[in-house]
Structure formats: structure tokens, C-alpha cells
Amino acid sequence: MRVNLTVNGRPAHAEGVWEGESLLYVLRERLGLFGTKNACEQGECGSCTVRLDGEPVCACLVAAGQAEGREVETVESLAGAAGLSAVQEAFAEAGAVQCGFCTPGLLMATDALLRREPRPAEAEIREALSGNLCRCTGYEQILSAVRLAAARRAEGAR
């Protein structure tokens, strides 16, 4: 089947999509957007997190056909003409990126959190990231990165 959707603000379409295929497969294998990672395909790791009509979801659990006509934003949407977003810079600076496999999902989860709650409490940060696994960092640097990004955004940095 054919699937038409908006990806990062631009219309996109994929042909020959299998009906049982996931949005994750469409993004990576048909649209060539490899930022969204595929690890578990069962909703456990969060590395495939994208925003679907504004809400963070696991792209591996959305059937491609369910995304028809919807707006999808991937990690590729974060950096602008001016460079990395405040969240991305905070992750790099805080040492929150080691192998980097979990990073796109965590960036998307963090970005969604800070849009909703610019000054999140510690518990809100942990809650917002509870669906994202990292096998490298031990999470402390990730939490620091989120706090740093929140502080920068509060200053109106970018």
C-alpha cells in the first residue's frame, strides 16, 4: 500500500508498504531517515521515539498505515540552520552520549518534556525518560544534560 504523511514538516510518501509494517521501518528503510534507531521492536528501549501529532511514541509500535495523513517529527528535526538545538548541545556537553545509540530517542523524549514543562522537577525528568534505556552512561550524565538544557532554555538561549 501507499502511505502519505508529513515528516519533519515536509510531505513524504512511501510505496509498496507492507500492511503489517511499522512506522519505524518506513522512516528508516523507505524514507532513509536513519536517526531513529531500531533496537528492540517491542516498545522497551525507546530508541525509536518520534513525535506523532506532537506526542512522543515508539515508532516501532505504530503501524505504518496508522500514520497516514499524520505529522511525524524525528530526531532529524531538532537541529536547525543555526546548528544543534539546546537539548542536543547539552547532551554533548554533559557527556550524555557514549555509543550514541540511545541518544536520538532520549533527545526526542527530552525535547517533548521541555516543550511541555520548561522547568521540570527531578521526578518529572525521571518519569519522562523512563521509557528510554541506555546501556552505556549509567544515566547520570543524561539527567545532567536534561537539567542543563532546561536551564539554558529558561535563559532563552535558543
Next chain:
Amino acid sequence: MDFLRPATWEEALAAKAAHPEAVPIAGGTDLMVELNFGRRRPACLLDLGRIGELARWHREKGAVRLGAAVPYREIAAALGGPLPALAHAARAVGSPQIRNRGTVGGNLGTASPAGDAHPALLAAGAAVEAASVRGTRLIPVEEFFTGPRRNALAADELIRAVRIDPAGGPQEFAKVGTRNAMVVAVCSFALALDEAGRSVRTGIGSAAPTPRRAREAEEFLAGVLAEGGHWEDRRPPPPSAARRFAELAAAACAPIDDVRGSAAYRRHAVAVLARRTLDRTWTAYRGGERCA
């Protein structure tokens, strides 16, 4: 494989009648895992995601009519007042990503003994609105679960909504798992006090082939509360009665040993959760601070 995309509820019912083998997909948080791993290859998927009314809830003759496809995020955010146990269960599901997609209709469709909505729906006395082109029937939730991962839906039926009376008193939901997020319950328990009806209802999750009520425990506690005049003077039931309530809740279980926990642990933990939820609901009933 076919992918059907009804735009209205009537179209969905007609599609399900014409293709009884079609598998509905709502949030996809159960079904997509099965597709991704090749555990299921349905001939036809029926996407319920375009039917706006299915993702909404409203009050109808006092009760909440919760559309089958309302995501947990919305239940947790908006329904804590009328449906405290269900809202609490919704908050305990998976992760933000899962709660943004997962639905009570899907939880009921899967009918896992461990589904978090189930104990809350049992304790609240919910009814499942099952519909087909033949008409609509209301199935009391305790009759909905017919076996492990089996439910009472006919091949041409879809879940339209769940009808739940607003809480008539404090309600609690509690779940045991290895961490605070992303866990399938080792066991779970919900308790609802109904002040006007002078009654008590419970729901047990993940400790029997299906979610179920602990009826003897309910009757015992209701008897103690009535005889002791506790509803009127709001004194807590005596510790011996709380213990007996917990024992009867554990006795209602028929658990198995599995990777998440042993049968003995589940029985023990259900007793602990029964006492804890009784303690919390009664503290709330007395108007005191909640311990949670």
C-alpha cells in the same frame, strides 16, 4: 494482508461483520509487538485510529462512558476525580510513550491476566460495551474475561466503550514489579469503597488465569464495616479484620510460578497489597492524609 481504515464507527462495525477475521488495532502496543516478531500474521488489520469518538470520553447519566481508544495519558490526566483507581492504574502502565498510545480497549482486547486496567475496572464495577451490526450489549467486566488472553467478544464484535460509575468513595490501585516503570505486574490489586452503597469491591491482577474479584474478602469486609458502625464513625476496622481481609484476598488467587514471580510470592504480595490499599482507602475515607 489488508489494511482497513474505517472513518466512522458504523463503517468499523460493517467492516468487522464483513471480515470477522480482521484484527482491530488501536494503540498497537500489544499487537505491533506480535507483528514485529512474526508471532501473528493476520489476514487483515482494522485500524480504529481514525474514529474520533472512540478516543473521547463523556459523562452519561452520571456514569463515565470511556471510549475504547482513549489513551492512558488522557485517563491519567483527566479522570483521576471520577475514576481514581483506573487513573492510578493508567499512570502505572509502561512508559510515557506507551501511555500515549495504549488504550483500555486494547488492554481488554488482549485480556492478559496482568493487564493493569482490569483490577481497577473490576473494583469500580465497570461494564464493557460490545457492539456489532447486530446491536450493542453491556458485559459486566467480571464476565468479560473468559480465560488467559481470552475474552467474551464475538467474532463480529468490537469494544465501543467502557461504562464506569464514578467513585462513591476512596479507591486505590497498587502493583508489584521490579521497578517503577515499564513492568508487567507480578501482581496487582484494586480496592473501591462505596460509601452510599456501604459496599466494597476488589480486583486482583496477575494472580489467577483471569483478572478476578475477591468476593469473599469483599463480603467479609463489608460485614465488618457495617456491624462495627465504621461507615458512620469512620474508625478504622480492627487489625484482625484487616488481616482476615488480606488472607481472604490471597485465598481468592490461583497463581502460577513464572519468570516474574512464584505462586507463593504472588499470594503473599496480594495479601500485602490488600492490606495496604485498605489502609490507604480508609485513611482517605477518614479525611486524613493519604499515606501514598
